[in-house]
Amino acid sequence: MTNQTDDQIFKKPSLDNEENLDWAKQAYEKLKRQQEEKKKEEELLNNKISPVISTNSSSSENLEINSLEEISSSVDQIDDSNSSSVKNLSPKSLDEPILGDFDDTFTWSAKVLEAQGKKLESISLEEINWLSRLQQGLEKARKGFVTDLLEKFGDDPLTPETLEELETLLLRSDAGVDATDQIINALRTRLNEEVLDSKEGLRFLKEQLCQIVEKPINSTGKDELAPQRNVLNIWLIVGVNGVGKTTTLGKLANLALTSGFSTLIAAADTFRAAAVEQVKVWGKRSGVPVISNNTPNADPASIVFDAIGAAKSKNFELLLVDTAGRLQNKNNLMEELTKIRKIIDRLAPDANVESLLVLDATQGQNGLSQAMAFSKSADLTGVVITKLDGSSRGGVAFAVASQTQLPIRFIGAGEGIRDLRPFKSFEFVEALLANK
Numbered sequence: 001m002t003n004q005t006d007d008q009i010f011k012k013p014s015l016d017n018e019e020n021l022d023w024a025k026q027a028y029e030k031l032k033r034q035q036e037e038k039k040k041e042e043e044l045l046n047n048k049i050s051p052v053i054s055t056n057s058s059s060s061e062n063l064e065i066n067s068l069e070e071i072s073s074s075v076d077q078i079d080d081s082n083s084s085s086v087k088n089l090s091p092k093s094l095d096e097p098i099l100g101d102f103d104d105t106f107t108w109s110a111k112v113l114e115a116q117g118k119k120l121e122s123i124s125l126e127e128i129n130w131l132s133r134l135q136q137g138l139e140k141a142r143k144g145f146v147t148d149l150l151e152k153f154g155d156d157p158l159t160p161e162t163l164e165e166l167e168t169l170l171l172r173s174d175a176g177v178d179a180t181d182q183i184i185n186a187l188r189t190r191l192n193e194e195v196l197d198s199k200e201g202l203r204f205l206k207e208q209l210c211q212i213v214e215k216p217i218n219s220t221g222k223d224e225l226a227p228q229r230n231v232l233n234i235w236l237i238v239g240v241n242g243v244g245k246t247t248t249l250g251k252l253a254n255l256a257l258t259s260g261f262s263t264l265i266a267a268a269d270t271f272r273a274a275a276v277e278q279v280k281v282w283g284k285r286s287g288v289p290v291i292s293n294n295t296p297n298a299d300p301a302s303i304v305f306d307a308i309g310a311a312k313s314k315n316f317e318l319l320l321v322d323t324a325g326r327l328q329n330k331n332n333l334m335e336e337l338t339k340i341r342k343i344i345d346r347l348a349p350d351a352n353v354e355s356l357l358v359l360d361a362t363q364g365q366n367g368l369s370q371a372m373a374f375s376k377s378a379d380l381t382g383v384v385i386t387k388l389d390g391s392s393r394g395g396v397a398f399a400v401a402s403q404t405q406l407p408i409r410f411i412g413a414g415e416g417i418r419d420l421r422p423f424k425s426f427e428f429v430e431a432l433l434a435n436k
């Protein structure tokens, strides 16, 4: 079967139509018009209602819920404002994406969206902006990989020697032995069958990389992880200290709220004094209420208990639970997670529970042993990879997928509230191997 036929049958997205810039140009014009219209609207609105804005922001102070006694009254108050002011409180205006120049990064981002079947009518600045940042964030990883790779591939057909070089590059980018073996074997088989030029070699490599990260995702039957509407979803955010759990939770809260899910946060990391404050700051930034207990070393399971009670009584759709990354020792940490898990299973047996392990890309392969340790006590269902910006070890995504068989659900590439998006294999592989 020829490759063309493969593509036709599976309709795989591809960035092949390099010359065609029409779609990107139209997309740019559309976003530019949108941005201008929005600016005008905002100016009009500001002139009309500027005094009201400060009143709204002061109400955000009331969104904190610090004790069980306060829950019923505070949640009542939040519920009242949920449809209007909570949405107004979301920090959209704080770091609204801005349309940059019509440059290589824009055209690359537009092409990635077009290749995935995105329609011009539904294209958004948010998506373009994220892809641009992802591609820029992965620059370090790309430099150590693609630049060398393209040099090794050269313009000539691929040889067994090029494969050896590729093997070294993959291992060096932390793709892990399993994923690397799989890719090299597939390429070797292809090479035995036919001559592969560098362009086709790169296309085939991208396809293989996509397959590795897609396998665990496909086996869950859910392309993307999103809360189910009108029922309780509980997402437990776990991982060792400093990997980015709380930041991820804050970004997820914002993503969920802007997607229209009523969201609540449980600040169940009581080990570090500053942890609860940090969660509250994220709660405020995204306009999501936080259930917490300010008593030092309060029992995390009891906070989760309170939060589930509040979520159920007020019909919240998503409860995000921040957990500790460090306790007196590792056993304590695992015991605590098991306890939290038990409370959830007992109190909310019908909830959709996700247990997301946060892994720091800069830690490379070390993250894998963490994954194994956590999977026992936290019953992991997925992975979030953070700090892909500035990490030269973006290849770790392939090691995670092939060795843990856990689906990667979100990726983070920056400290900002918008720097987290659902994981899409095509986008990730294209960003990692972008030829620039």
Ligand SMILES: Nc1nc2c(ncn2[C@@H]2O[C@H](COP(=O)(O)OP(=O)(O)OP(=O)(O)O)[C@@H](O)[C@H]2O)c(=O)[nH]1
Binding pocket: 239, 240, 241, 242, 243, 244, 245, 246, 247, 248, 269, 272, 275, 324, 325, 326, 386, 387, 388, 389, 390, 412, 413, 414, 415, 419
């Ligand atoms: N560059 C970059 N920094 C990040 C990213 N995610 C988190 N960080 C930073 O990493 C540091 C630790 O993040 P936290 O969210 O506090 O990590 P944590 O896992 O909650 O840490 P503990 O609560 O101590 O276990 C902070 O300085 C974050 O701003 C990311 O995607 N990119």
Ligand SMILES: [Mg+2]
Binding pocket: 245, 246, 247, 269, 275, 322, 323
């Ligand atoms: Mg934290």
